[in-house]
Amino acid sequence: MSSSSKFITTLKGEKSAIPPIWFMRQAGRYLPEYRSLREKAGSFLDLCYDPEMASEVTLQPVRRYDLDAAILFADILLIPDAMGQQLSFEAGEGPILDPVITAKNLDAFRARDIHDRLAPVYETVRITRAALSDDKALIGFTGAPWTVATYMLNGRSSRDPAALRGLFYEDQAFLSALIETLSEYTVEYLIRQIEAGADAVQLFDTWAGGLPWPVLDAVSVRPLQKIAAAVKRVHPEIPVILFPKGVGERAVEYAVLPECDGFGIDYAMDPAWARANLSGHTVVQGGLDPLSVITGGERMLKGAATYLKLFHDVPYVFNLGHGFSPETPPENVAALVAFIRGGNW
Numbered sequence: 001m002s003s004s005s006k007f008i009t010t011l012k013g014e015k016s017a018i019p020p021i022w023f024m025r026q027a028g029r030y031l032p033e034y035r036s037l038r039e040k041a042g043s044f045l046d047l048c049y050d051p052e053m054a055s056e057v058t059l060q061p062v063r064r065y066d067l068d069a070a071i072l073f074a075d076i077l078l079i080p081d082a083m084g085q086q087l088s089f090e091a092g093e094g095p096i097l098d099p100v101i102t103a104k105n106l107d108a109f110r111a112r113d114i115h116d117r118l119a120p121v122y123e124t125v126r127i128t129r130a131a132l133s134d135d136k137a138l139i140g141f142t143g144a145p146w147t148v149a150t151y152m153l154n155g156r157s158s159r160d161p162a163a164l165r166g167l168f169y170e171d172q173a174f175l176s177a178l179i180e181t182l183s184e185y186t187v188e189y190l191i192r193q194i195e196a197g198a199d200a201v202q203l204f205d206t207w208a209g210g211l212p213w214p215v216l217d218a219v220s221v222r223p224l225q226k227i228a229a230a231v232k233r234v235h236p237e238i239p240v241i242l243f244p245k246g247v248g249e250r251a252v253e254y255a256v257l258p259e260c261d262g263f264g265i266d267y268a269m270d271p272a273w274a275r276a277n278l279s280g281h282t283v284v285q286g287g288l289d290p291l292s293v294i295t296g297g298e299r300m301l302k303g304a305a306t307y308l309k310l311f312h313d314v315p316y317v318f319n320l321g322h323g324f325s326p327e328t329p330p331e332n333v334a335a336l337v338a339f340i341r342g343g344n345w
């Protein structure tokens with residue numbers, strides 16, 4: 001447990017002169033040390049299910065940049081994989097899940113013990129937590145049910161994930177059953193991560209954008225609240241961060257939830273609006289456009305300064321508005337971290 005980490009105390013409402021820093025996709029292909037380990041591992045999934053290697057990859061960016069938090073190296077699609085929907089990653093294709101989930105086969109994927117398959121992930125958490133010093137936090141995570149469902153229903157990344165909302169009208173019973181099943185697994189998975197040593201957890205709802213009322217409420221806001229509440233019934237002290245990307249002003253509906261300790265803002269959200277409308281309810285995290293870090297230089301630093309200045313008088317966690325791209329030069333990340341820590345914004 002890292003009760004002394006700045007990341008955790010910030011999520012509990014304490015502000016500091018320099019905010020804690022971590023980045024979505026801080027481990028990954030933009031780092032040469034990741035690419036070399038990934039080559040040794042063979043496939044991306046072999047890497048996710050190998051605790052020693054996954055732990056090493058988790059620690060790489062923390063070592064390189066002295067970040068305040070590590071994020072477990074895994075993937076949101078390990079849950080469907082553990083449910084028996086076979087996952088593979090084809091070069092240039094992204095994830096493939098086989099077979100696609102339908103109203104007819106859903107039952108075959110329920111009531112399975114997912115923890116056999118996921119045991120190496122818990123082991124990764126355990127050894128990573130043991131390797132981190134007390135002032136660094138370890139973040140566990142899962143995908144939110146809707147985002148994971150978009151891959152399960154389509155069998156691969158969707159061109160237009162929001163279009164899958166048609167199911168809300170066609171077969172609401174099936175959609176609800178799928179969301180409910182994923183929610184139950186998600187709660188168990190997060191609790192096991194926490195019991196293995198995760199100090200906080202984040203729920204990624206990457207494809208929440210573009211959903212109309214009342215679909216967003218049914219497939220994202222309510223399920224995330226239920227999941228967070230169920231986790232907190234068992235582990236009330238563990239902060240929960242929600243990252244529903246692309247929800248615009250509906251962010252307020254998540255931020256006001258008593259279970260929402262942190263809220264990740266995406267790069268499209270106006271940070272002044274977020275400061276005025278979200279910071280009174282929760283701790284805001286992130287926002288900086290990851291593409292600005294590909295370019296680097298003054299533009300990137302000016303962008304970062306905007307967030308740092310706007311949120312200087314409230315608890316705030318520095319992060320991006322989505323994950324790093326593989327083209328990101330690692331030295332730009334180092335310059336960004338030095339700028340934030342330098343305090344001259």
Ligand code: CP3
Nearest residue numbers: 024025026027028044071072073074075076094204206323
């Ligand atoms: O942030 C981190 O450093 C922790 C690890 C992490 C990964 N994926 C590793 C990964 C996390 C938190 C995720 C979350 C994830 N995975 C999301 C939600 C966040 C987001 O980025 O929107 C989603 C939608 C996925 C599903 C997924 N996994 C996709 C669409 C892909 C891309 C496939 C490709 O080849 O580009 C992945 C693969 C993946 N997950 C990689 C990494 C480092 C690249 C795999 C590789 O090394 O080849």
